[in-house]
Amino acid sequence: MDFRKQKLSITEAKEMDMVQYLSLLGHEPSKIRNNDYWYRSPLREENTASFKVNRKLNRWYDHGLGEGGNIIDFGIQYFDCSVGEFLKEMNGGFSFQEPSKSFPKRKNEPEHQLKILKDVALSSHALIRYLEQRKIPVEVATRYCREVYYELNAKNYYGIGFKNDSGGFEIRNPYFKASSSPKDITTVKNASDEVAVFEGFMDFLSFKSIRENEINNTSDFVILNSLSLFEKARPFLESHKSINLYLDNDAAGQKVAREALSNSKKYNDHSKLYQNHKDLNDWLVHIGKQQKKRLGNKL
Template identity: 55%
Template sequence: MEFRKKRLTIREAKEMDMVHCLSHLGFEPVKIIRNDHWYHSPLREERTPSFKINSALNRWYDHGIGKGGNLVDFGVLFWECSVADALVKLSGDFSFQQQRILPVRSGAEHLGKIKILDSFLLSSWPLQLYLQQRKIPSEIATRFCCEVRYEFSEKTWYGIGFKNDLGGCEIRSTYHKLSSSPKGITTIQNGAENVLVFEGFFDFLSFMVILPKDEFIDADYIVLNSLAFLKAIHPTLNSYKNVSLFLDNDDAGNNAVKLALKWGKQYEYESRLYEGYGDLNDWLINSPQAQKYQHSQITAGSPMSEKPPNVL
């Protein structure tokens, strides 16, 4: 499909809900008094909140620097860029979500309630920021993921989409952890004798961050997208010479590893790499030993770079 990049006009940007937009950027009010939302200034360091958004007027004012205005004015200062560049950065998630909604962080996966409306090249600034927080370089994410616009709970949202083999999609953002039907595994086949199995796609992306480029074609990859699929693909896994398991370091993941190790000697427990952390992505984000992997070693000449992003 042909990718389309979204662009906001100045008028559209000015009408966007500033409280909601700052929440997407990771800033929450310290206190709320009627229509006034008070923040520690996103534009500078301070201990006493002096940055105010009046939600009725949809305007901001920073008492520390004596400046204020609309969202475009804020974007120019926040990103230290031109108006045109600020509009590019603001394009995406914000324009379709005018009302602020509290994050869903329970980890529950919702099925049958998601309607995928469209898919794009992964480019929205809030999603790029989310990737940065999870230490995934954009060049790796865009190789395997796309940006999806979807309906959920009678609202329209944007998220990072990761397609499964059945046509369903895993969706992640700061606000949601969701799955569209049908639910299934994702396979990346290179005709190899070895396979690496990951519980979630952010663990797979994390592995792509730390993987030397010359080792990529030496294995096939399976992302379960749900631990429940491990037993179902047992016959497929048995066809490989070696099976490396990168599952979560929790009770469910540990029990699944114990089961798989009984299936044969070709099964290997790789979770020791990130022992003490919840999963591979948690290790990549928080481990001092993972700092050297923060920049991708996969160059544009690697085999996978020639494949298109995984769009719907």
């Protein structure tokens, strides 16, 4: 199958709105003054916003770096890639742009119209950059994830794929969260009498990245891939002597944790370790790499 398509031209790429593009990447302005949008730089660590986009000119300037330019100049620095690679990432044979922005869901349309085309080793600059932003080392991600190419509504896309026990994939990229059929949990078995439970694979990867240097880290793991699959996972979970819950700090996650604790003394709720954050990955992103080793001992 030929996956190649006509590339977005340089002229077309330059016309893309920088403010909207930064928003898609997860960067929002700290302040707006007329046509000037100020950000904490996406290109480096900083506390005070010194990265400016003039929306009228559609140009950026990073005062800390003393550099600026158009969206292509930004993209090749942000993804650490060539102009050709950046154009391919934006709109090549496969796009990682959010399908829902191009294809609004129609009434009575089936929830899943996603078809996996192929999966390969992780290599995309954009996906690796996304993992770095989530504080997931690529060495950890490549042990458990694939680069998945899929079709949705007659368009081709790609993302980070995490396989479940039935052969389906959970798929993530900077703009899109989806799953392919069949939907199922993912188990990682190490013949342990202890098991750790996560709602999503980003939290599992966060746990593994924090404790990646521990030789004796041989717990079993269950990634639910959906909180609704908790009951399905219970027989496997409760075959262990100790069950450690790392569920999200939201109403749904905490409700399941409370019910589990009331059902069996085997369950242990570890969500207080990241109680001021949405989930384990959100906590990891905020504590930063400097504290990973010290805080890893608490998990």
